Every structure is written in C-alpha cells, then in structure tokens.
Amino acid sequence: MPTPSVTIRSLGYSDLPQVIAIERRAFPTPWSLAMFVLELSKPSGVCLAAIEERRIVGYLICSRYADVWHLMNIAVDPPARRQGIATALLERMIDRAGEDASYTLEVRPSNTQAISLYERFGFRSAGTRRRYYQDTGEDALIMWRTADTASTPSASG
Numbered sequence: 001m002p003t004p005s006v007t008i009r010s011l012g013y014s015d016l017p018q019v020i021a022i023e024r025r026a027f028p029t030p031w032s033l034a035m036f037v038l039e040l041s042k043p044s045g046v047c048l049a050a051i052e053e054r055r056i057v058g059y060l061i062c063s064r065y066a067d068v069w070h071l072m073n074i075a076v077d078p079p080a081r082r083q084g085i086a087t088a089l090l091e092r093m094i095d096r097a098g099e100d101a102s103y104t105l106e107v108r109p110s111n112t113q114a115i116s117l118y119e120r121f122g123f124r125s126a127g128t129r130r131r132y133y134q135d136t137g138e139d140a141l142i143m144w145r146t147a148d149t150a151s152t153p154s155a156s157g
C-alpha cells in the first residue's frame with residue numbers, strides 16, 4: 001500500500017522539471033520535455049502526479065484514442081518504489097477513465113516488474129510489435145485490459 005503521505009493529483013506543466021528528472025532516472029531512452037508538453041495539452045488525457053512531502057515521486061500519462069485509453073508512460077522515482085505508488089496511480093487512472101473502459105499499453109518483455117504490476121490490474125498480453133524500441137531493437141509486448149479481464153489488486157486480493 002502507498003505510504004499515507006502520498007497523494008495523487010492532476011499533473012501540470014509546472015511539474016515537468018521534476019518529472020523530467022525522474023524520467024531520466026527511470027528510462028534508458030527518456031521522453032523529451034516536448035513529449036510531456038504534447039500529452040498535457042490533450043484535453044481528453046489523464047495525466048497524474050504522485051506527491052510525497054510536496055515532491056513528485058511518480059507520474060502517469062494516459063491518452064484517449066477514440067474509445068481506447070493508451071497508457072503512454074508511468075514511472076516512480078527509484079527510492080520511492082515498491083510502496084504501492086504505481087498501484088495508486090493506476091487505480092486513480094481507472095477511477096477517472098472508467099472501470100469498464102478498454103486500456104492498452106506497450107511494455108518491454110524484459111520489464112518483468114512492470115508486467116507483473118499490469119497483470120495485477122487485469123492487463124493481458126495480446127501479441128507483440130516487432131522492433132518497437134528503437135534504442136535496442138527490442139519487440140514490445142502489447143497488453144490490453146478490457147471489461148472482461150478487468151481486476152484491481154484490492155479486488156483480486
């Protein structure tokens with residue numbers, strides 16, 4: 001469970017310097033500032049920040065394309081991991097976008113910690129995108145969460 005001091009709120013443009021710093025610690029090929037600005041400018045997206053002691057410790061970016069929500073980015077600052085912060089971000093995303101909505105994402109097959117996080121929410125693998133990651137040439141695993149597969153960690157125990 002997240003520490004009681006963590007709160008989840010909407011992500012804003014003024015949060016981006018802190019987000020970029022975490023992004024660089026979290027990913028070998030981090031998003032640019034322009035990519036975050038583009039996502040925040042989309043009125044239908046769900047963009048969230050996890051705050052602890054007035055500092056950002058995690059964030060989530062989810063975009064809507066027609067009837068499908070695409071989880072574009074989620075990261076937690078390394079010292080704050082394994083405290084339920086990503087779980088709290090995903091729960092809020094589902095609260096906002098809808099329990100019965102369809103969600104998809106791409107993840108590196110080597111990212112087993114993220115895959116097990118997603119599986120706890122009812123995401124299931126549905127094929128691969130060949131050579132999706134340009135830095136390593138790795139395929140992406142495509143995952144979907146639909147009303148049929150939906151679960152949350154608290155619901156599934």
Ligand SMILES: CC(C)(COP(=O)(O)OP(=O)(O)OC[C@H]1O[C@@H](n2cnc3c(N)ncnc32)[C@H](O)[C@@H]1OP(=O)(O)O)[C@@H](O)C(=O)NCCC(=O)NCCS
Nearest residue numbers: 026074075076081082083084085086087107113114116117
């Ligand atoms: C993946 C990530 C967002 C998880 O954040 P987190 O706040 O540590 O996740 P939570 O504490 O909510 O973990 C929930 C569950 O996910 C799984 N999980 C998370 N980190 C894990 C790890 N290092 N090893 C194994 N399982 C892990 C576990 O099932 C965990 O539940 P448990 O702690 O009760 O065992 C974080 O590790 C991260 O920022 N990684 C780098 C960025 C990244 O890969 N993002 C995903 C891109 S697709």
